[in-house]
Every structure is written in C-alpha cells, then in structure tokens.
Amino acid sequence: MIQCEGLVKIYKTDDLEVVALQGLNLTVNEGEMMAIIGNSGSGKSTFLNILGGLDRPSAGSIMVDKWNLLKITDEELVKYKRDTVGFIWQNNARNLLPYLTALENVEMPMMLSGRLDRPYAKQLLTWVGLSHRMNNKLTELSGGEQQRVALAIALSNKPKLLLADEPTGSVDSETSDMIMDIFRKMNREIGITIVIVTHDMELAGKVDRVVAIRDGLTSTEFIKRNPSLNEEGKQGFMNEVGHQLHEVHEAYVVVDRVGRLQVPKEFLNALDINDKASMEFDGDKIVIRTPNKLEE
Numbered sequence: 001m002i003q004c005e006g007l008v009k010i011y012k013t014d015d016l017e018v019v020a021l022q023g024l025n026l027t028v029n030e031g032e033m034m035a036i037i038g039n040s041g042s043g044k045s046t047f048l049n050i051l052g053g054l055d056r057p058s059a060g061s062i063m064v065d066k067w068n069l070l071k072i073t074d075e076e077l078v079k080y081k082r083d084t085v086g087f088i089w090q091n092n093a094r095n096l097l098p099y100l101t102a103l104e105n106v107e108m109p110m111m112l113s114g115r116l117d118r119p120y121a122k123q124l125l126t127w128v129g130l131s132h133r134m135n136n137k138l139t140e141l142s143g144g145e146q147q148r149v150a151l152a153i154a155l156s157n158k159p160k161l162l163l164a165d166e167p168t169g170s171v172d173s174e175t176s177d178m179i180m181d182i183f184r185k186m187n188r189e190i191g192i193t194i195v196i197v198t199h200d201m202e203l204a205g206k207v208d209r210v211v212a213i214r215d216g217l218t219s220t221e222f223i224k225r226n227p228s229l230n231e232e233g234k235q236g237f238m239n240e241v242g243h244q245l246h247e248v249h250e251a252y253v254v255v256d257r258v259g260r261l262q263v264p265k266e267f268l269n270a271l272d273i274n275d276k277a278s279m280e281f282d283g284d285k286i287v288i289r290t291p292n293k294l295e296e
C-alpha cells in the first residue's frame with residue numbers, strides 16, 4: 001500500500017532550511033495496522049501529512065496505492081484525498097460542525113463528494129458505538145464521543161488507508177481502548193490499512209509493527225513476536241527512545257538498501273565516537289568501536 005524510499009522533505013523559510021525527512025524508507029503492506037513513534041520534531045507529522053496529501057515531498061519516491069505522490073498533479077491530489085485516504089487528528093474540532101447532529105456530520109463529506117449514503121453513515125456510527133447518539137448535536141456529545149464521530153467521518157469515503165495522528169491524545173483511557181478496538185475491527189473486517197502516529201507507548205504496543213523515526217529517518221522496528229497474542233503484554237524493556245514498549249515486541253535496527261543504519265546517540269557518546277568508527281566482522285557479528293589509533 002505504501003512504498004517510500006529515500007523520502008526527503010525540506011521546509012524553506014526566508015533564510016532557513018529545515019530538513020524534516022532526510023531519506024526515509026518505509027514499506028507498509030496492504031491490510032497492515034502499524035504505528036510510528038519518535039521524539040518531538042523527528043518528522044512523524046511531516047510524514048503523515050505527505051501520506052495524507054496535505055504536504056508535498058521534496059525528493060525521493062513515495063507510492064501510495066497507485067499514486068506517485070511526488071509526481072501527482074493538483075487535480076489528482078484532490079481525487080487521492082477524496083478516494084484513497086481518511087485522516088483523523090488528536091484535535092477533531094476542525095473536522096466537525098457543532099450545530100449539526102452526529103449523523104449530519106458524517107453525511108456532510110458524503111454530500112460534498114456527491115455520494116450521500118445514509119444507510120452507510122448509520123452503519124459507521126453503529127460501528128463506532130454511537131447508534132443511540134446519531135441524532136444528537138455535536139455540542140451534546142462528550143469529547144470521546146466526538147472523537148468517534150470524527151472516526152466515522154474519516155471512514156465515510158471508504159478509504160483504503162486510514163491515517164491517525166495522535167488519535168487518542170485527548171481522550172481518557174477507556175475511550176482510547178475503544179478507538180483502538182474500532183481500528184482493529186475495521187482493519188480485520190474491511191481490510192483497511194492503518195498508520196497511527198503516537199507518543200503513547202501503550203497504544204503503540206497494541207499493534208503488530210512499530211517503526212521508530214529518529215532525525216527524519218526510520219531507525220528501529222519493533223515486531224510483535226507472536227501476533228496472535230494481542231496486547232495485554234506486560235510492560236517491559238526500555239526502548240532506545242526512552243519509553244516503554246511491550247515486551248512482546250522484538251526490536252530490530254533498520255538497515256536500508258545500501259547498508260546504512262543509525263547507531264543510537266547514547267552508544268556513540270558512551271564510546272566517544274564522533275565522525276568515525278572502526279568496524280570489524282568476526283564471522284558472526286559486526287563490531288563497531290572507537291577508531292584504532294593510527295601508527296605514527
């Protein structure tokens with residue numbers, strides 16, 4: 001569903017350039033549900049905005065479904081956003097119209113794209129557990145209920161790819177669990193591919209694959225050892241971004257096609273490695289150490 005290679009995004013302001021993505025590689029298969037984690041400023045939202053067609057990449061290659069997002073025209077981008085992706089943000093207020101009912105809110109984007117389907121709008125609200133609140137105005141719904149309306153809206157155009165930026169950031173843990181359950185159900189039942197960006201390690205621990213972005217590059221992947229063992233794993237080791245991830249995940253360092261990988265800064269600092277290191281292959285492992293002193 002997503003093939004991204006060497007993706008670069010540079011933001012240019014008057015006299016400053018910020019390289020938000022510096023050659024990011026990532027493949028997401030159709031029907032996968034995965035999470036992206038990373039420190040603030042690592043490039044997560046930039047990547048999600050590019051995937052959602054809200055921002056354009058600067059270089060590299062990125063295919064989503066049949067679309068090449070580097071070469072896509074403005075007209076095609078409108079079609080891509082309407083047909084292929086659904087988006088859900090932490091702050092859903094900008095998606096919702098407060099004086100319309102939940103049902104009217106879900107029907108609005110359907111009407112705007114000329115494809116009103118009331119039975120489907122009702123089905124979506126039922127899926128997100130709001131069948132009894134369909135005819136309530138948004139102002140009468142709780143924050144968590146509004147977030148579930150936002151989720152129904154994100155699914156209203158039957159997207160192949162659902163993008164979620166901190167979807168549980170402003171809701172309580174019960175609603176957060178409910179949203180994750182809905183994601184999983186949608187993923188299983190309609191096969192929708194889901195990419196979640198989050199700071200929440202507990203939430204990240206509930207998906208089969210977690211990819212960590214560091215300084216605009218994918219650095220580490222966490223793969224659930226036994227995918228049939230869904231969540232409820234015990235809290236475990238500290239991962240390299242300094243948070244807890246469930247111990248049911250195995251951590252792998254990402255190696256790109258030409259053999260590059262990121263060594264965590266703490267490791268480099270501990271060995272006082274700056275711009276060079278010595279590397280040896282001893283038959284079954286690769287050892288990286290402080291540079292050997294050159295003979296005088």
Ligand SMILES: Nc1ncnc2c1ncn2[C@@H]1O[C@H](COP(=O)(O)OP(=O)(O)OP(=O)(O)O)[C@@H](O)[C@H]1O
Binds near residue numbers: 013039041045
């Ligand atoms: N519109 C913009 N103009 C200039 N720089 C930007 C812009 N948007 C993001 N950046 C910069 O790009 C880098 C990556 O930002 P991004 O928002 O993608 O990070 P993030 O991982 O999503 O962070 P957070 O978790 O805090 O949301 C940061 O250095 C940020 O300051």
